[in-house]
Amino acid sequence: MIINGRVMRKVLVVLVVGLGWLSAAPTYASDLRQQVDTYRAAHEADIVGQLDALTRLPSVAARPQALVIAASWLEHQLRLRGFETTQFTAKGGSPPVVFGLYNVRGAKQTVVFYAHYDGQPVTPSQWASDPFVPVMRDGPLSPTVRLVDWRHARSPFDPEWRLFGRAAADDKASIIAFLTAFDALRAMHRTPSVNLKVLWEGEEEAGSPHLAAILNDHAARLRSDLLLIGDGPEYQSGAPTLYFGARGMIGLDLTIYGPLHPLHDGHYGNWAPNPAVMAAELIASMRDSSGRILIPGFYRDVQPLTDGERTAIARLPPVGIMLRRQFGIGRTESSQGLTTSIMQPALNIRGISSGAVGATAKNAIPTKASISIDFRLVPDQTPRTVRAEVERFLTDKGWTLVSTTPDLETRLTHPRVIKIAWSSGYPGYRTDLDTPASRAVIAAAQGASGGRVALLPMMGGSVPLYLFHQVLRVPVIILPIVNYDDSQHAPNENLCLKNLWDGIDTYAAEMGKLKW
């Protein structure tokens, strides 16, 4: 037998793992980690094969039959592993929610593991390869990246390899990490330390329109002590990550009215009001250049961070310089650093449009200006209070608020008319890092990663954690595992193998070592 580099690396990995295993006083958690790593090293092709198979199922909203097939595939996987299973659907129909239950004799706590098996819509023409025929590449997409024939490659796989396919990262990797962690525990004859419940949703990317109803309908079966949300990307440093909350959000579309028809801006400019100018003035009056929102009362309900939360943030490895370079930005709005910034509410301008620019610009006063805004909310802000504050602010600034296109009489009798359309929003949610459940989740994750875990009080993006908490009345913690540069929601979504490997470790710890 010829010993080549790959085989030598594999031998070394096994040796290192073995040395860890044999070392005199391994901690309880790192002991588990080494066992899981050994199991994983022996099954890399099988694990990737499972993710590949699940990613091949085109479970997107546009293909409801594929959602049904994916749900059946997942239910089958749980049954193979000894879970009691069922599928929940909403009255009137919805993609199935896969529910699984694995009771452990003597376990006092029950943990629900949430993930979603649907993916964002795809525009195949924007992809470098078929979104539903996963391919492995030896790094991020670039002119020099190479395809990898992982099915014929020897283990250990290079952990920098990435599997490209829709939903490979968001959120099928979480499901495969959960299943593999369970397999690893079983292979080493270890029993989970908690009762396991699984809740795998099929319409998260469509805004979870039936989730509240399904949670309510099945609240008794979902009774538990903790909910772990397996979704979202890790902290940008690449460390295993826990988020103890997420911001809420509410969207607002504004339309500002100018003249009924475009007017020659030489003949009428500076006399007839220009809605593009009004829009600019409105935006500049709502927030300052550091992002601070100038709407009176907006921060009234904001709960300050605890000492523990501030300490956790201070301990995070810095990522600002790396991200600025990657994003090509020469400054930041806020001087507080990324994580502290996103612990605050935000007023984001998603878009503004009025008249025309560039080659199609006309010397005309536009008839209207449109602004798309999202507010990010933090505890204890609610969509209801934010709506009231924003509407009061607009009224105080002299705007007349309408909900449909104003008629001539309304335009003539009010100097500033604005149409407002709110999207349905939801509040933010944050659970304390210092509860028994939080401490247990942190300890398990730290053990699985050698203490590298990034602890973030909230995710900047919005996840309706409040909904789970409201119905199930248990702490909700997010356990994301995928690479932050996974092109989430974009073409060429991809999962880095290193993240899947780390994720298996973390899931195994949160199943096998979780106790409070």
Added chain:
Amino acid sequence: MIINGRVMRKVLVVLVVGLGWLSAAPTYASDLRQQVDTYRAAHEADIVGQLDALTRLPSVAARPQALVIAASWLEHQLRLRGFETTQFTAKGGSPPVVFGLYNVRGAKQTVVFYAHYDGQPVTPSQWASDPFVPVMRDGPLSPTVRLVDWRHARSPFDPEWRLFGRAAADDKASIIAFLTAFDALRAMHRTPSVNLKVLWEGEEEAGSPHLAAILNDHAARLRSDLLLIGDGPEYQSGAPTLYFGARGMIGLDLTIYGPLHPLHDGHYGNWAPNPAVMAAELIASMRDSSGRILIPGFYRDVQPLTDGERTAIARLPPVGIMLRRQFGIGRTESSQGLTTSIMQPALNIRGISSGAVGATAKNAIPTKASISIDFRLVPDQTPRTVRAEVERFLTDKGWTLVSTTPDLETRLTHPRVIKIAWSSGYPGYRTDLDTPASRAVIAAAQGASGGRVALLPMMGGSVPLYLFHQVLRVPVIILPIVNYDDSQHAPNENLCLKNLWDGIDTYAAEMGKLKW
């Protein structure tokens, strides 16, 4: 013979005209007006037929052969009337400029009458009828407007009728008014009081790219004492109008840069700079809500209005309330009234675009924001000084100015990067109302209209009067005749007959009664 209503009206018109003619002491000018009106009343179908024929020639930039045909048609019309004619074209080719000369024995002054025979481009699908097959309607386009078979109608035509067709108003009506006025003078054996020169351009709607060269090449033949520009709409009160200048302009396209790729605004909003916000803040910093421009030095070169100009403005019939109702606006930016407002420089936002709005909005920080601006300039502002002031303002506000899309290093090392692209501009122009030539033009027009003329120091829109003045070194005055609601540059352009009738009177006076 049955005397119906139409015939009776015609008889009455003739009687009234006749009574005017016979009245004891008609003024010199109103005497002429009555003669011209009598001539016009007898030739309404012929006059409309001439405008119809000229409008049928599709003289738009997209059809260069039609421009050549139209120029020949016009040259022929001038020859028929005894003008010496020629066509000027620029070196390298251009649509022909039709030049005509009619010398009057004993006349001391020479006046150039400028107009253009090309029209704006058309999108026929947006028209209610073929843009080059003129139709008469009994009023503005509306659900109840009716077609008029003017070829078989008896004179007098209803002066509220409108002829619909591309360039019927902008600017072929001015040409037909000139030719008809000349015909009327000739029919009554009256000699023009000045030597007449005609300059009819064929690419005004394309921005007159060869006009400067042609004026320079033929400056000797264009030698004169006054230039009358027959173009543009009348003052909104419907009174015959003279503009003693026009604002200049310069365009500016700005692009503000955010992150290299769209960023999730939940994860990065308020940390990564949002170019839509930067654009809004920039606009709000450049002008206040009354339209006052906040760029230091911007008003330094602005020449204040003279007492005579202010008096002329004060005498204008008010149009603000009518226009506000028509445009559906509940307030004005400036409190100074329309005409005073447009005597000042302006900063107009033609358009702004960043990210997406409405149904296509994404929760993302956009990569850039684009703003399209036009500045309207007044004497003695120049494009050069305005450019310098704007660029200094931007630099002082912390912007780094670039002329091409910035590279990564530029983005990383400068907090605020903006791409600026100026269009070539030109200065404004204003001649005094109180010069001998101005007084003569005013007196002639007043005589032709019974003293109703609206005198405006400048047109708000921009016309490169400076160019004529710079080359020909004579006063330049605009003599517009068409209805302000003529859908200029838009679909369904139309000319109200009343305006053509008034225009013929004015042209006849400016040919037959002009003396200083």
